Amino acid sequence: MMPSRKMVPLMVAGGVVTVIMGFIVAVLLISWFSNPPFGLGNAPSQPIAFPHTVHVAENNIQCEFCHRNVTKGEAATVPAVETCLFCHKDIDGGTVAAQEEINKVRTAFDTDTPIDWARVHRLPDHVRFIHEAHIRYFTDETIGVKYGINGEELSESPDVAQTCTICHGDVANKEVVQPKTGQSLKMGTCVDCHRVNSIPTDCTVCHK
Amino acid sequence: MKLTRRNFLAWAGLGAVGAVACEGFGIREGELDIQSPVSLPEDLVRGTDNWYASLCRTCPSCEGIVIRVMEGRAKMVQGNPFYPTNRGKIHARCQGGLQALYHPDRITTPMRRSGPRGSGEFTSINWEPNGIDTLRNALRANGSSSVMITEPLRGHMALLADRFATAIGGERLGFEAIDNNTYRAAVKNVFNQDSLPDFDLEHSKFILSFGADFLSTWVSPTRFGRGYGEFRQGHGRDRGMFYQIDSRFSMTAANADKWLPVRPGWEGHLALSLAQVIVSENLQDDRVDIDALVGGDTGRQTLNTFRPEIVAPLAGLTPAMTGGDPVAFLKSLARSFAASQPSIAIGGGSAGAQSNGLFNLEAIYALNYLVGTAGKKGGVRFNPPSPWADVPSSSTAGSLEDWTRITEQIRRGQTKLLMLHGADPVHGLPDSLQLRDAIAQADDLLVVSFSPFLDDTSALADLILPDRVSMEDWGDDISEPGPGYQVVGLQQPVVNPLSELDPLSFPDVLLTMAQELGKEADLPWANFKLMLREGSDALFNLNRGSIEATTADEFWNGLLRRGGWWDEFRNGPTTVRPAEGLLKTIADNASEPSFAGIRVGSDDSLYLVPFAHNTLLDGYNGHLPWLQAAPDPLSTVTWQTWVELSDATADHLGVKEGDILRIQSSKDSIRAIAYPSPAVPPDTISIPFGQGRKHGSDYATDRNGSESSNVMDILETTTVKGTGSLAWAGTRVRVTKTGESVSISKLEGNVRAEEIGILPTEDIIKTIAPENT
Numbered sequence: 001m002m003p004s005r006k007m008v009p010l011m012v013a014g015g016v017v018t019v020i021m022g023f024i025v026a027v028l029l030i031s032w033f034s035n036p037p038f039g040l041g042n043a044p045s046q047p048i049a050f051p052h053t054v055h056v057a058e059n060n061i062q063c064e065f066c067h068r069n070v071t072k073g074e075a076a077t078v079p080a081v082e083t084c085l086f087c088h089k090d091i092d093g094g095t096v097a098a099q100e101e102i103n104k105v106r107t108a109f110d111t112d113t114p115i116d117w118a119r120v121h122r123l124p125d126h127v128r129f130i131h132e133a134h135i136r137y138f139t140d141e142t143i144g145v146k147y148g149i150n151g152e153e154l155s156e157s158p159d160v161a162q163t164c165t166i167c168h169g170d171v172a173n174k175e176v177v178q179p180k181t182g183q184s185l186k187m188g189t190c191v192d193c194h195r196v197n198s199i200p201t202d203c204t205v206c207h208k
Numbered sequence: 209m210k211l212t213r214r215n216f217l218a219w220a221g222l223g224a225v226g227a228v229a230c231e232g233f234g235i236r237e238g239e240l241d242i243q244s245p246v247s248l249p250e251d252l253v254r255g256t257d258n259w260y261a262s263l264c265r266t267c268p269s270c271e272g273i274v275i276r277v278m279e280g281r282a283k284m285v286q287g288n289p290f291y292p293t294n295r296g297k298i299h300a301r302c303q304g305g306l307q308a309l310y311h312p313d314r315i316t317t318p319m320r321r322s323g324p325r326g327s328g329e330f331t332s333i334n335w336e337p338n339g340i341d342t343l344r345n346a347l348r349a350n351g352s353s354s355v356m357i358t359e360p361l362r363g364h365m366a367l368l369a370d371r372f373a374t375a376i377g378g379e380r381l382g383f384e385a386i387d388n389n390t391y392r393a394a395v396k397n398v399f400n401q402d403s404l405p406d407f408d409l410e411h412s413k414f415i416l417s418f419g420a421d422f423l424s425t426w427v428s429p430t431r432f433g434r435g436y437g438e439f440r441q442g443h444g445r446d447r448g449m450f451y452q453i454d455s456r457f458s459m460t461a462a463n464a465d466k467w468l469p470v471r472p473g474w475e476g477h478l479a480l481s482l483a484q485v486i487v488s489e490n491l492q493d494d495r496v497d498i499d500a501l502v503g504g505d506t507g508r509q510t511l512n513t514f515r516p517e518i519v520a521p522l523a524g525l526t527p528a529m530t531g532g533d534p535v536a537f538l539k540s541l542a543r544s545f546a547a548s549q550p551s552i553a554i555g556g557g558s559a560g561a562q563s564n565g566l567f568n569l570e571a572i573y574a575l576n577y578l579v580g581t582a583g584k585k586g587g588v589r590f591n592p593p594s595p596w597a598d599v600p601s602s603s604t605a606g607s608l609e610d611w612t613r614i615t616e617q618i619r620r621g622q623t624k625l626l627m628l629h630g631a632d633p634v635h636g637l638p639d640s641l642q643l644r645d646a647i648a649q650a651d652d653l654l655v656v657s658f659s660p661f662l663d664d665t666s667a668l669a670d671l672i673l674p675d676r677v678s679m680e681d682w683g684d685d686i687s688e689p690g691p692g693y694q695v696v697g698l699q700q701p702v703v704n705p706l707s708e709l710d711p712l713s714f715p716d717v718l719l720t721m722a723q724e725l726g727k728e729a730d731l732p733w734a735n736f737k738l739m740l741r742e743g744s745d746a747l748f749n750l751n752r753g754s755i756e757a758t759t760a761d762e763f764w765n766g767l768l769r770r771g772g773w774w775d776e777f778r779n780g781p782t783t784v785r786p787a788e789g790l791l792k793t794i795a796d797n798a799s800e801p802s803f804a805g806i807r808v809g810s811d812d813s814l815y816l817v818p819f820a821h822n823t824l825l826d827g828y829n830g831h832l833p834w835l836q837a838a839p840d841p842l843s844t845v846t847w848q849t850w851v852e853l854s855d856a857t858a859d860h861l862g863v864k865e866g867d868i869l870r871i872q873s874s875k876d877s878i879r880a881i882a883y884p885s886p887a888v889p890p891d892t893i894s895i896p897f898g899q900g901r902k903h904g905s906d907y908a909t910d911r912n913g914s915e916s917s918n919v920m921d922i923l924e925t926t927t928v929k930g931t932g933s934l935a936w937a938g939t940r941v942r943v944t945k946t947g948e949s950v951s952i953s954k955l956e957g958n959v960r961a962e963e964i965g966i967l968p969t970e971d972i973i974k975t976i977a978p979e980n981t
Contacts (some may be wrong), residue, residue, distance in 0.1 A: 160280070
């Protein structure tokens with residue numbers, strides 16, 4: 001049966017609304033299940049294939065050596081190109097592929113060009129997350145029992161590198177950095193962790 | 209659909225909402241970029257530095273330091289401005305302590321010997337099993353026949369080590385290659401004091417020093433250097449007068465107004481000669497009961513046998529040295545010393561390292577009674593006992609007699625467990641004692657080293673359980689000498705060990721062992737920090753001193769913040785009475801120095817006066833490259849072992865700078881690089897201690913025997929009468945050329961010291977460029 005002519009505008013309007021609502025729902029679902037929010041669930045492509053495996057797992061460079069501000073301030077910060085040249089002025093890399101990547105770094109330094117990395121972890125602008133405070137807490141040996149981000153009890157005080165893995169996962173053994181698999185970094189996660197560790201959960205603790 | 213006004217507005221509104229929604233959920237360009245800047249300006253300004261107060265452990269004297277920690281790394285050491293002994297000043301050695309922290313040759317894990325003993329072959333093991341349990345089993349089986357050799361200890365570490373040794377039925381001995389036993393004995397015999405005294409140089413007007421290189425290496429040079437600065441340039445005072453009587457031209461001698469090169473071992477006779485002048489001319493302080501001090505007429509008669517006329521030739525004084533008649537010089541010196549009040553007499557170093565060293569130092573320190581400055585302002589200042597009843601404020605060290613006994617025990621198999629911490633006796637004892645052979649050949653002996661670095665003794669270990677270095681660990685100390693009042697310093701960990709290192713704190717290991725061996729009654733603390741905290745609480749309960757706190761926690765925080773606790777009102781004695789007839793007793797015990805081995809008077813034999821290296825000391829710091837590279841204050845030589853000999857001797861032997869010489873005693877010979885200097889007495893040579901390690905860090909060992917040798921290898925085992933300590937300045941040697949030559953590594957360049965003078969009696973020394981020579 002053909003719809004009456006009077007029903008056509010209503011059907012068109014309903015279809016448009018359905019499409020719009022579907023779009024909004026889709027965006028919200030993606031936002032919710034991707035991690036962290038807004039389409040960052042997977043490893044983004046980077047301008048240089050930097051392997052944490054070689055630097056951290058094999059050569060034991062500590063997190064703070066490159067992320068120099070992580071134990072001192074709000075942002076962990078990425079290293080300056082000059083920092084890479086501390087070693088790569090002399091170290092060429094073991095493979096052709098590695099040499100190519102290292103040459104990109106050298107070229108960036110020689111041509112005075114900053115490197116734009118793609119951010120892997122990002123929290124909304126209204127969140128004030130201070131790396132230093134979190135590392136200070138987890139590495140403080142005078143604090144008795146501490147709990148990790150999923151409520152797991154930590155058997156002993158972690159060091160800085162172990163503290164990083166609580167939120168960021170085993171970056172040392174990742175060829176390509178991506179968020180910790182299955183790990184939510186949403187507000188509920190923060191609040192749960194604060195509660196279980198008896199840390200204040202007032203709004204102003206985290207929100208600007 | 210008909211386009212009506214209503215429809216148009218509806219669609220337009222819907223479109224606008226969709227556009228806003230899409231834009232809002234989208235991500236702006238560059239939002240997810242994070243940029244690596246090219247250069248690193250943040251290294252200059254980024255980050256927050258923290259300064260932690262602690263203690264320096266690269267020299268035996270305890271200096272308060274503050275350590276700058278940035279980005280989790282200790283980066284700089286400076287003096288703690290509050291700490292009473294050094295008040296913000298430090299020695300170059302303290303700076304070198306940083307390198308122990310980051311040293312590439314640190315022992316990273318426990319190790320077990322895998323080759324023959326002494327081969328230096330080790331395999332890494334775990335602390336548990338194989339490390340701690342081996343130690344536990346050894347202590348259980350052989351604790352009663354154990355010997356623990358440590359660095360000289362004070363404070364709670366001394367208490368812990370002594371209680372541990374007693375609890376297991378063993379013995380602990382402190383080790384110092386250049387020990388202060390004779391000096392301690394002299395202080396005890398003359399002043400009846402158990403701890404080392406301070407010298408109030410800043411208020412003194414006349415310093416008379418015999419053999420003590422107190423501005424460079426002797427006892428507490430930073431403290432003395434600070435006092436010396438005031439002595440010379442203090443506000444509102446005249447520049448003081450300073451005489452150094454010493455058989456070597458040391459840095460201290462170089463700062464003196466007059467250096468008198470005395471024949472080695474005759475310092476005591478010279479001191480009594482000055483005493484004789486003061487007594488005979490009645491120049492002593494008015495408050496002195498001179499008859500009681502001298503011992504009446506008999507004492508005066510005895511003292512008269514030390515008249516300058518008799519002593520001056522014995523001490524080798526010549527008109528060239530004294531700028532005229534030596535006898536008149538000594539009399540003039542005695543008069544100036546007595547008249548310039550307050551004045552102070554100091555003795556140590558080579559003056560006490562002779563067979564008659566105890567007599568020498570007793571005679572020197574007794575001069576302070578004559579001028580009335582013992583315990584007084586501008587004179588010798590005594591220190592009070594420890595603020596804790598059971599915690600030692602003075603360190604003890606074994607004498608050569610002790611080490612001979614220990615060596616024999618090892619050789620006979622009576623010692624079955626040897627534990628080492630902070631001591632390298634194989635390097636620091638005369639080779640002729642054969643401690644190395646005794647350990648190497650002992651089958652039924654377990655040697656456990658707690659050293660974080662390999663050294664000559666650790667290389668003989670069966671088990672190495674590496675300790676933390678001082679910047680990673682807790683500790684305390686009672687400054688010796690203190691500043692005349694009670695001072696306790698606290699050492700705190702300022703950084704964690706680097707990730708590749710797996711050390712365990714030595715005191716914590718001892719406490720763990722005590723618990724596991726059922727010795728909780730003697731050592732009830734779970735770890736060393738708790739032991740120190742208990743000490744802190746005890747200080748808090750004294751309710752006095754520099755830290756104001758209402759709770760014990762607050763007091764502990766104050767202790768950590770300031771790096772220690774002190775009480776300026778808890779002083780040492782200001783009045784000390786000399787024993788009846790002290791000068792007579794000392795004079796009666798006078799003896800001439802004796803030199804074993806190569807005979808005195810043979811044409812080619814020379815006095816060997818070794819000296820502590822300015823930064824390496826007795827070799828304790830040999831593995832630290834900054835301290836190897838720090839130039840000697842006088843010769844400016846770095847990294848090498850040099851032999852100072854006079855220009856006359858060099859000419860006689862046909863030696864020039866850089867020639868490698870063989871120094872031969874009756875025991876052995878070493879090679880060293882010639883450094884001719886006009887400032888060396890003709891019959892004397894001097895060689896620094898500290899080099900010549902055979903095992904361990906490349907910084908200490910990676911040079912051949914021509915450039916790095918251990919003067920201990922050729923020392924005779926002569927002992928000091930009355931203390932049994934090694935008379936390390938009591939050896940005579942013969943010097944020959946090897947025909948080889950190297951470039952000496954000195955900073956001085958081509959400019960060398962030359963002796964000039966308008967008149968023959970003037971002995972001005974200045975440096976001149978070679979084109980002017």
